[in-house]
Amino acid sequence: MTHRFPDLASTPCGEATPPPDQMLPGVHPKVLRDELVAAAEWVSQYLSSLPAGPVSRPMSPRRRARLRESPLARTGAELGEVLDFVREEIAPFPTGNGHPAFFAWVNSPPAPAGIIAELLAGAVNATCGMGENALMDLERGTVRTLADLAGLPDGTGGVLTSGGSMANLLALATARTWFLTRRGSGDGPAYDRDHARLTLYYGAQAHMSVAKAAACIGLPAHRLRPIPTDAHDRLEPAALRAAVTADLDAGLLPFCAVTTLGTTATGAVDPIEPVTDLCRSVGMWHHADGAWGGLGAAVPALAPLYRGIGGIDSLTVDPHKTLSVPVGCGALLVPDPEHLHTAFAHRASYLTASEPDTLPWLSHSTVELTRPGTRALALWATLHHLGRDGVSTLIEYYLSLAEQLRDKISAQPGLELLAGGPWPVACFRITHHGGDPDALHVRVAQRVQAAGRAYLATVSVRGHTVLRACLCNYRTTTDDLDLLIREVIHAADAGHQPPPVVNERPAHRQ
């Protein structure tokens, strides 16, 4: 007799559903079908109704504690409880980035094609690190497409990551291995001696993930060099050259310079070619962090700023920022992928392929071994749905919204535009209110968030805490820009009063 765990496919459709205690983790096929369809119906309704609700909703401490502290029940639950739980406890309390009036950080809403892909890839459940399967070849294809959009040369390789922070980590580790291997310092006392002298350079406006990744790969703070930026927040090549020269004179080993394409605070693009030239002349790796702005070469209005991008050594891009692929989908692109393999190829006896592989495994380009296929499929689906023209049209739409928002801010009495661009962001301040302007801006952001009709955050620009609105939501319209301005003015008019205490609103049932 067959010994069988209660199974997905064990009971033909149409028979009675077995009782719950025999269903774990198997599920009657009809129950599974009905729950999948119910979830799909709910998702479509949720996405359609989202703009009508508040951007975000405060959660009561009790509700938050319940999510953190509820113990796992002894017995399992029916499959339908997953959707009930999301509808009642999760979806009403989002980050807010699905809503058209969300302007904080660089967080996009999910693309429809990407959502469908998440479902399909979850069911296929491939593991994309080793051996062969269709999703691994698709990942190689999406890497190639991203490289092409970014203006990198033919033959560029790379790997998808959970986001920009991981891509930056892989880049720094690759640069370090490349640098030490060339010096014959890949191991032994030579490694110890040289590793302790490595120095890293990045613009003062670089994303904090660069310094964080440096700490993770074993570079202490005293060997990190934030380089001054110019009046437009771009890394100063002359200052970079001076810092590198000083370190070389001190017997240190400059191994990598990081430029930023689309700084988080103000959307600036660092100069590319002068940094590449310096890197070539002193034997450094040039990594560009384009988590937000890495695909600028695909947009005619931005392309001149990306001249020479084909000469860099590695590039971070974040399709979950620029292209609305569901989180998390980042990528590291490397024109000469052999450098990536040198840093990350490790084998073990249980990973010997039965047949010789014609292509390097994807796990040989990253830290991960068992890797999700969701990133590749969601990225492919989103790109395929957009098309090449759709990619540039989408980014141009954000540029146009940002230009309009900056114009509206400049025209609005009581507001002053401070910075922003070329990537679509506006940093601005409230004028004529007296008191501590930094504290005022923090309170205004709090009030706007609490009112629930729009959402923006603050940022430090040249030492002052100011308001920041980012445009990376394809559902945002000019009406939402007007709404944001109204909300900011309204919150500013409340002056220096503390923001209201907001109680949890009744949950919105989608």
Added chain:
Amino acid sequence: MTHRFPDLASTPCGEATPPPDQMLPGVHPKVLRDELVAAAEWVSQYLSSLPAGPVSRPMSPRRRARLRESPLARTGAELGEVLDFVREEIAPFPTGNGHPAFFAWVNSPPAPAGIIAELLAGAVNATCGMGENALMDLERGTVRTLADLAGLPDGTGGVLTSGGSMANLLALATARTWFLTRRGSGDGPAYDRDHARLTLYYGAQAHMSVAKAAACIGLPAHRLRPIPTDAHDRLEPAALRAAVTADLDAGLLPFCAVTTLGTTATGAVDPIEPVTDLCRSVGMWHHADGAWGGLGAAVPALAPLYRGIGGIDSLTVDPHKTLSVPVGCGALLVPDPEHLHTAFAHRASYLTASEPDTLPWLSHSTVELTRPGTRALALWATLHHLGRDGVSTLIEYYLSLAEQLRDKISAQPGLELLAGGPWPVACFRITHHGGDPDALHVRVAQRVQAAGRAYLATVSVRGHTVLRACLCNYRTTTDDLDLLIREVIHAADAGHQPPPVVNERPAHRQ
């Protein structure tokens, strides 16, 4: 007039669908609803029909090249092409781990509740690194539940990761920061001097991700110490002590020892308490890599081997291995989470919360900043559907299957059981065939894979390449065990002939 990008919600249901060139990336709500439901219907049918098809299917070089090389079209495609593409080009060519007769590596099929959660979390698209939203509190709750199942103390914290490799990386970086900070070597020349003397210890059967993570955090190969294992593949505490003592005598700095709970090759569990005792006595961190076997304390039959687990410093677990959560879902659990925050808390001005947070951000426990909520929701859904009893019943089912498989191998003329356990795996060899046994086992695995009715891989056990079958699929039945044995015997009877050349079969249309 409102300036609006063609939008998801811009056209009320019932109106004519706008032409494709105006739909990108917006989609008519009815089109989105229909495509989501079609995808859900397909997924349920795919999962039900999966056991009737082959485990895996070879892909023609042309088909593979098409996935890698097709350029992105200029214009976008209809949303429905995503499902068509998956049905025809992706799903027929899987890793195979969804099929009940797949026995390679440690790759599970996806849990139904996890698949539904992937869809829902993709639509909510939260970013789980900073600020507040419901999925972040849920992630904290799932970490707490995993810690409880694993037998770690109250107050244990941690973070979800893409898998075990990332969790091991975070663990080593945390151990390094803890060790250097205690010595006052967190930066400056003291860091450089001490970092160059750090040494790391792990059993010779540890997963290769440990050495790979060590390389990534800046430890060269000459300071890594694989420690001999005993006749049951377990790390030898006496050998560990001898290695640590020798390094201390040489002026090196032993900072971390890694035990493995469930080795990949044979399922062994390293001794826990003796390693903790040694770590305490010399000031080392004890990290346990339980990617496969980290939840053994929740299973009565295994619990005695996990005595003292509450005393370790960190634990890797992989819910995408043990619990069938869709890939990728791993976790690092840390009894004193302050150590994790010391290693990973970085702030930037654009990340200043408007309101003081009551809890540390999840990005302060990991490399990632923008982080997916899919891991937390898919893990919660799978756990909630199983219940606490379901978790132990599931693992016990695998233990029972492995015991039966080992018995069948032992009873089968022509096969010899070599190793396996306590975690559910069987390593075995073919007897009486003459010639090079290593090459024979590689060819037998190739033949079994090519026939498409079952799938297993090889592994090196005490210097010999042998066959390995792992039990981590809740759809596997005893019939599948008999099938595997038949397939292996059949392939072995073909002796030393080269395996057949397999052409691509017609794609199976689900």
